[in-house]
Amino acid sequence: MTMTRSTFLKAIAGSVAAGLFSVAASAVSAQEVSPELQAWLEENALGTNAMVEEDWDDIVARATEEGEVVVYSSSGRIAKLADHFQALYPGITLTLFDLGSVKTIEKTVREQDAGIFNVDVITTGNSGQVIYELLNNGRIFNYVPAHYADRIPEENRDPLLIRVNEAIVFFYNTEANPDGAPISNVWELTQEQFRGRVGIKDPMASGSSLMGLATLVQYPEEMAAAYERLTGEALVLGEGVPDAGFEFVRRLLANDVVIFKSGSKLADAAxxxxxxxxxxxxxxxxxxSRNDSKGNVNAIMADLDPVSRMVYPTFMSIGANAPHPNAAKVFIAYLLGNTDLNIDTVLEKPYLEGESFDLLQGLAPYHDAGSVSPRSDVPLPAGGEIWDQMEGWNISAEFMWQQGPKLRDFWLIHSSQ
Amino acid sequence: MSDTAAPRGKPPIFSKQNLVYQVYRFKNKPEIIIGVLCLAFLSFVVLVPLIQIIKDAFTFQSYDLAYQPDGEVGAFTLFHFDRVFNQPISRALFVKPLINSLKMGFAVTLIAIVVGSSLAWLMVRTNVHFKGVFGAMLVFPYMMPSWVMALAWLSLFKNDRIGGSEGLLTYLTGVQVPDWVAYGYVPIVFTLAMHYYAYTYLLISGALATVDSELEEAGATCGLGKWKRIRIITMPLLMPALGSAVVLTFIRILGTFGTPALLGLPVRFFTFSTQIYASINARNQGDAYVLALVLIVLAISFIWINSRIIGVRKSYVTMTGKGFRKREGDLGKWRWPATIIVILFLCMTVVMPLLLLLWESLTLIPGNYSLSNLTTYFWSGQGNVQLAYGEPGVIHNKGILGALGNSVKLGFMAALFNGALGLLVGYAVVRGRGAKLARWLEGIAFAPYIFPSIALGAIYIGMFSTSIGPIPALYGTFTILVLITVIKNLPFTSRTGIAAMLQIHQSLEETARVQGIGWFRRMFRIIVPLSMSGLVAGMLLTFITAMRELSLIILLISPGNMVLTGVIFGYQEQDMAQHSSAVTLMLVLIIITISVIVRLLSRGAGVGRLNAT
Incomplete structure (x- = not known):
């Protein structure tokens, strides 16, 4: 039997609802863990055994005995922390595998399937797979140091602790647009005057770009309303397009959006x-930040209808049967920054030196405009204050898991016209 | 079983008489023993991953839950095949990219063959000037990562479609280059051809050096014209090398990713490899593995056609016990023009990209090419927290120097083992030509060439996580990096091994055998020296590729085994353009230096007569 494209796309839309039920099912099956793993979880107070109060000194002492922490990371900048961390916790060596987001997951899954338990801390993005494939299958476990819990809003630590929040936003060139942002509504990007004048980082190759796009698709009603506010007319969906979110993607592609391989090159192009x-x-x-380092004249559009920033998280967690569970806990606390840090702290650049480094600890390499700590008591990085002024949507892991593949298919079909 | 029960004239299979006869027969057919051993080894390291890929292509993956929420992960399914070949998405996922890739493959191969063999002919058979220098330099483009050429193309020709700073041509002339020149099919074909002609060049010059000029002179004596001599005498003798070059180039183009991604994306030119990469990147193993299987099938049929054309004819033998003479043709008044063409060619493919890398590594703000923006900080700086996250310059960087050592070690060991394995495979395939064993071996030895690198690495984690018989668990060691690199690059040396063996007449070995010389001595005294020039070329390709490889080994590497490409990847990921250019340049220069030394040494060691350069 062959399907036409429209019925195929309708099938995509139809399975949204069906998908919602399966989530509940997979979350239940996630609770089954082997007896060995259960014993390990109990011994190290992880998973459902997590404690409200911890003897932190004891954890540090055991961590020092363990002597090492092995980290699989989607970001290489963590390497900058090695010396500082080891000076703060003498006796714990930081061993970092810089793998990129996809390979971090791939290596973890393959190793565990082969019975190798090598990794302590896993930090990567890709919401859907981290939550549904790793966390829900007992491959990683959430750990929030007890003494940080009330400094971190619940959405940033449940179901999984977030290491850093970042966002996809829209840049414009301030020289070419001296009067400010050239658009006030995202749907203007699909109009004739911006034909071939919008650039996007390839969502087929970049997880963050896909999540940014998916964030818009996640809110079809808001997107449809924004279209009406712009044009005064109701949005007419293309043939076989399920909703206003997908319609935005279709029109963006039909308006000859230019696809870039690299996000930094794209920022420079604009x-x-x-x-x-x-x-x-x-x-x-x-x-x-390339405005400073490269002399770009970009500005961020902070007041777009319906949304200006699409937020995506990078998580951190402890691997199942991690060989150095206490060192993992200490490193996760370190990545959250010093508890002496508070919202009024004034931090001096450079962040990777002196007092700033001592306060920021693991946050230091990421204390840049556009990155935000999961803690509510850390000041926004200099140059990134605009974050709080922007209307923002967050990508949901559930949506990525169920709709991410369909959004990719949709993008593939409409970019190959 | 008793003798009486056996049919007359033929002893039963398990009789002592038959066993003795069979042992005797096998002893005199070392190619069968070698073939069986090679086949057993390769079956494990190549076929197991292949079966794994096939199995996964038929298995319901967790990624598929988005499409079929009721599906059971791990169950048998035809979902992926239906999706790739039958569903409406097939056109975008499979058909169009395949057509693009085939178009690209044919065009690049054609140009690469013409350019590569012309250059080989110039270097080996004519008296063009500066042959020594040119001969070595012509391989340099292959020693650079292929995206360097693509980047160079972009900085020259990019137009306002991708915005940002102007391309050099637009900057100088004010003219906007049309999109089809700046991006997509044309530049991809051109830049890839300028990279991959090296296969043809190396293989043809190796083979050409062993073709006896007397054969051509005999043709001339018979009154054949120059072109007719090339067509009916030289060309047929070069067929095995040419066939190998076509196969290697064409299939590599089908699998190549970096350049099509860089130059194709702006105009949405998608290829088969970019689709596989995108699927792997989403951890959509279903799509990725079905597409990869298509590539493997394509490659195998291509090899099959190639071996049909080359066939089992024995006419490729150029090395016999008889006299040998090599004569250089006189180019006459074309001597200088030909030299100048080669110089211009080298400027375009070697000098310009290298200068671009150098310049990029010397800029304070990347992309700003004014003289006031130059700095040596990224080479010799001590580490300043204001710049590049405080990363010290290349020559003070412990991490880089350690990685350099590992890269060189990996390259050398892979090349060495690969050479040995390639020679054995070539021997077994050529001497056992026509038999099933030989055909199987040839096919399997080639299979790793089209494996998606990252998938091979991922599967090796599972295969080598525990000890297998006497072999300890290799995962996490340096040995597994060497092993996977050898396997992945085996096609180079097995092709060159086969091509080299095809040229050696069996009579040479038989002569030794008549005198009672054992197999090992025959191998080391006759076969190895005679096939050296082809084999060195294959090993050099392995060395170069191994030094530049990352996606193959990234899942298997541990921080202590970090290689230079891993360092470059880190810098690129962190947007440290100058550091990444500096380390890339360093990598290229080291590859160049080492391969030049190897060439000089092999010439000094008496391989020179056969060596093209």
Whole structure:
């Protein structure tokens, strides 16, 4: 039997509802763990055995005995922490595997399937897979140091502790647009005047870009309403397109959006000085720092209808049967930053030196505009204060797990026209 | 069983008489013993992953839950095949990318063969100037990562479609280059051809050096014209090498990812490899493995066609016990023009990309090419927290120097083992030509070439996590890096091994055998020296590829075994353009230096007569 494209896309839409039920099912099956793993969890007070109160000194002492912490990370910048961490906790060596987000998950899964338990701390993005494939299958476990719990809002530590929140935003060139943002509504990007003048980091290759796009698709009603506010008319969906979110993606592609391999190159393309017809870039907010390092003239559009920043998390967790569970706990606490840090702390650059480093600890390499600590008591990084002024949506892991693959298919079909 | 029960004239299978005869027969057919041993080894390291991929392609993956929430992970399914070949998405996922890849493969192969063999002919058979220098330099483009060429192309030709700073051509002339010149099919074909002609060049010059000029002179004596001599005498003798070059180039192009991604994306030119990469990147193993299987099937049929064309004819033998002469043709008044063409070619493919890398590593703000922006900080700086997260310059960087040592060690060991294995495979395949064993071996030895690297690495985690018989658990050791690199690059040396063996006449070995010389001595005194020039070329390719490899080994590497490409990956990921350019340049220069030394040494060691350069 062959299907036409429209029935295929309808099938995609139809399975949304069905998907919602399966989530509940997979969450239940996740509770089954082997007796050995159960014993390990009890011994180390992890999983359902997590304690409200911890003897932190005891944990540090045991961590020092363990002597090492093995980290699989999607980001190489953690390497900057090695010396500082080892000076603070003499006797614990930091061994870092810089793998990128996909390979971090792949290596963890493959090793555990082969009976190898090598990793202590796993830190990576890709919401859907981290929560549904790793956490729900007992491959990783959530750990929130007890003395940090009330400093971290619940959505940032449940079901899984977030290491850093980042966002996809829209950049515009301030030289080419001296009067401010060229658009006020995201749907303008699908209109004729921006034909071929919008750039996006390839969502097929970049997890963060896919999550940014998926965040818009996640809110079809809000997207449809925003369209009406812009045009005064109701949105008409293309053939076989399930909702306003997907319709936005279809129109963006039909408007010849330019696909970039690298987010930083995209930021430079939009922001290089001396252009009169610069493009608008949908890219990671953190590249705004290239205004300083590369002389770009980008600005972030902070007041878009319906949303200005699409937030995606990077998680951290302890691997199942980790060989150094206490060292893992100490390193996770270190990545959250010093408890002396509070919302009024004034931090001096450079962050990777002196007192700033001592306060920020594991946050230091990520204390850049566009990155936000999961803690509610850490000041926003200099240059990134605009974060709080922007309307933001967060990507849900559930949506990524169920709809991510369909969004990829949709993108593939409509980008290959 | 008694003798009487056996049919007359033929002893039963398990009789002493038959066993003795069989042992005797096998002893005199070392290629069968070697073939069986090679086949057993390769079956394990190649077929097991292949079966795993096939199995996974038929298995319901957790990724598929989004499509079929009721599905059971791990159950048998035809879902992936239905999706890739039958569903409406097939056009975007499979058909169009395949057509693009085939178009790309044919065009690149054609250009690479023409360019590569012309250059080989110039270097081996003519008196063009500066042959020594040129001969070595012509391999340099292959020693750079292929994306360097693509980046160079972009900085020259990019237009306002991708915005940002202007391309050099637009900057100088004010003219906007049309999209089809700047991105997509045309530049991809051009830049890839300028990279992969090296296969043809190496293989053809190796083979050409062993073709006896007397054969051509005999043709001339018979009144054949120059072109006719090339067509009916030289060309047929070069067929095995040419066939290998076509196979290696074409299939590598089907699998190549970096350049199509860089130059194709802006105009949405998607290829088969970019789709596989995208699927792997989403951990959608179903799609990825079905597409990879298509590539494997394509490659195998391509090899099959190739071996049909080359066939079992014995006419490729150029090395016999008879006299040998190599004569250089006189280019006459074309001597200097030909030299200048080669110089221009080298400027474009070697000098320009290297300068670009150097310049990039010397800029304070990347992309700003003014002289006031130059700095040596990223080479010799001591580490300043204001710049590049305080990363010290390349020459003060302990991590880089350690990784350098590991890369060189990996390259050398992989090349060495690969050479030995390739020679054995070549021997077993050529001497046992026509038999099933030989055909199987040839196919299996080639299979790793089209394996998606990252998938092979992932499967090796499971295969080598525990000890297998006498072999200890290799996961986490340096040995597994060498092993997987040898396997992945085996196609280079097995192809060159086969091509080299095809040229050696059996009579040479038989002569020794008549004198009662054992197999090992025959191997080391006759076969190895005679096949050295081809084999060195294959080992060099392995060395170069191993030094530049990352996705193959990234899942298997541990921090203590970090290699240079891993360091480059880290810098790229952290947007440290100058550091990544500096280390890339360093990597390229080291590959160049080592391969030049190897060439000089092998020439000094008497391989020179056969060596093209």
């Amino acid at each position: 922001g290089a000085a001396g252009q009169d017809d610069a493009m608008i870039a949908m890219t990671n907010m953190t590249y705004i």
